[in-house]
Amino acid sequence: MHQPLTPTGRPVGVTRATQRRVVVTGMGAITPLGVGVPALWQGLLEGRSGVRPLEGEEFAGQPVRIGGTVTADPGELLPKAQARRMNRAAQFAVIAAREAWRDAGLDASGTVGSGVDPSRTGVCVGTIIGGAPVLVDGDRRLRDKGPRGVSPLTAAMTVPSQAAAQISIDLHVTGEARTVVSACASGTEAIGQAIDRIRHGHVDIVLAGGAEAAITPSVMAAFSAMRALSTRNDEPERASRPFAKDRDGFVHGEGAGLLVLEAEEHALARGARIYCEAAGWGLSADAHHIVAPDPSGDGIVLALRRALADAGAVPADVVHVNAHATATVEGDLAEATALRRLLDERGAGAPSVPVTAVKGNLGHLQGATGAVEAVVAALTLHHGLVPPTIGCDDLDDACELDVVTHVPRFLPPAGGVVLSNSFGFGGHNAVLALRRDRSGRATEGRAV
Template sequence: MHQPTPPHGRPVEVTRATKRRVVITGLGAITPLGVGVPDLWNGLVEGRSGVRPLEGAEFDGQPVRIAGTVPEDPAGLLPRPQARRMSRASQFAVIASREAWRDAGFAASGTVESGIDPSRVGVSVGTIIGGAPVLVDGDRRLRDKGPRGVSPLTAPMTVPSQPAAQIAIDLRVTGEARTVVSACASGTEAIGQAIDRIRDGHLDLVLAGGTEAAITPSVMASFAAMRALSTRNDEPERASRPFAKDRDGFVHGEGAGLLVLEAEEHALARGAHIYCEAAGWGLSADAHHLAAPDPSGDGIVLALRRALADSGSVPGDVVHVSAHATATVDGDLAEATAVRRILDERGAPSPEVPVTAVKGNLGHLQGAAGAVAAVVAALTLDRGHIPPTIGCDDPDDACGLDVVRHVPRPLPPAGDVVLCNSFGFGGHNAVLALRRDRSDRAEEGEAA
């Protein structure tokens, strides 16, 4: 349904009562567990890790030499002329967006062949550093070969907006191409902005998510100098330990997650499979420290409350929490404190709400972290079971959460909202509220 446009060219105001429901109809991912959503989901359910030793002389002598790396070169998955004009982060984004686009039931070649008005489609991508490896390569070429050795593509390939632009070019999307940069909350905030653009009537469909490819020597050295990284170089697959007593820092990672968000009536009209509803989202700022979380959890609580309110939900509706849980000592504790405060408002007696954290398997994908977690949460709602958190063999009692461990767990029948948390350096807090699809059409399908 297109929003009517008056003669003066400005959209008609959409009131809260007329806001459209937004649903998720397509999923795409490229992660340390492999290329594609099946590799991601199966790896999580089976409890596998994508954290590996870092190879290459440039990492020799680094205090931390492990990371969650994508096991296949993304450049080899794209036509060579196209790949060479993209940063690694853009390559990830395009590969994941193509999968999400196809999964939503559209023609692989883009909007026009899919019979969709490209001006009613948008792109919203979160990232942090964008083309960091391009800058590293450009600096190396400048030192070795002088100014003439630096590619003219270095500058355009470096800017953080390139992944969104490359998706728009690849699928011929003309509605808009947005970029969100808000530290590790970037991917989640990009999805939240897409929800607003659709339900307010500006667009019918948005490819939204996050991408990151910043495993470079200087970035690794910087995180290590902050003492933010796990130093378990000898056991990479067990290094990331969300909510565990012996957690000692996060594991750096890379990858991308993209989702197709769509107006419900648009999805129904074309008979699309609906994974879940993208019901709402919330933002807040800690205003506390450049890198450390506010130990009170107040900022996180505010973002959680806003996500619930925006989705028309209350704490009693929460059936599952997909935690940010980077495996840093202070970060996990601050998040756990905030989550408990919200869940305690459900009243007693109430069953425990299961919590999971995908960073045990993947490491911390930075700007892509929240988007990949949203892909997993949508699958959790659609398939009805929660992947386990690996690395949490001995849970920290101070966190006080019901962490799903060892084996998948069925999604509890009571409640219908999953909260997906993302928090970034500087106090950026973003939370998505996804809702189980319990409409009449779903119930009729189950009855049949």
């Protein structure tokens, strides 16, 4: 039987006072800026771009021939026998999960060797397309070579849940392995769902985030047909321009980001380093259009308010926003409108809230985007430093936000909430609220 819920979504008998606090104790990533969180963070602080020309004759006739690609071969970073049974997104996910697990101070061999109860540990991964490129390749092989040409691994490698399953197998996580598919909000929603699973006592630790690898000719052609992509083939590193007056669409990207989320008492009991608190999250739906955002920003505002309420915070507590900001004309404006409405409630004398957007560096990582941006938001809190937004040389006057550009900016030394936004086709809105650890200090972490 399912446990009955209160109108706010908490199990009956669980209140804010009794539910467990959730903290971030480990992070992993593989992105167009490189393999690992240090490569991601350093690239952002230096204002570098991982957007590059797409090689190969299959892209030669495309109207858009640039993307945020991972240059390392993930198949070379895993044992070959293991890698050949995974789609590319799952390979990314396992690589990021291993890094996050090690970063959390846990044994790389998995839960069995870490003194962690496998049955109290979970996985929750967001994705949009999952292994669909494998299915496309299988269809091509069927046409070219007949049924015998189709690999017996095709079906298992196609399902969107493969990334979560492969992490579970790799780290011997037996508590649960969940998959979230909600367009470009998938990674953020996966993290939010993991927060609730820990809060309410179902598990103690969850590897949560997102993975995507779908830079294929058919996907590129589809986005191009929608006129959703930037067409700046001649300047790939400057193609993605979040909040800029001359933005002309997003840049398709790939990668993965994973967080180790943990009940605070569990983390303290094993002496874990804590990056920050995963304080709350919020969801909403625009109910407006299958691809276009609601220009009023109403749905986004609702998700923002719910994330703050879930964290026990108010707009005055917000010290930074990691924006979704895909560099589409309508999307950036809807988000800016919503953020202004929320932040204006802080009053005329309140300091401005610095906003950053990392899709200028990475492109849009689809189901992984919210997860990687959650990693960045956690690092921003941990180090007290906001990475600059690249590509926004001329801010759109209609956006009216304090967008950090050119050089990093320091955050206030204590307190405050950081919001990380993700919005997707169909009106899926998800917002994550992070906060410094209980003492307000930045605890010691890796040197990045």
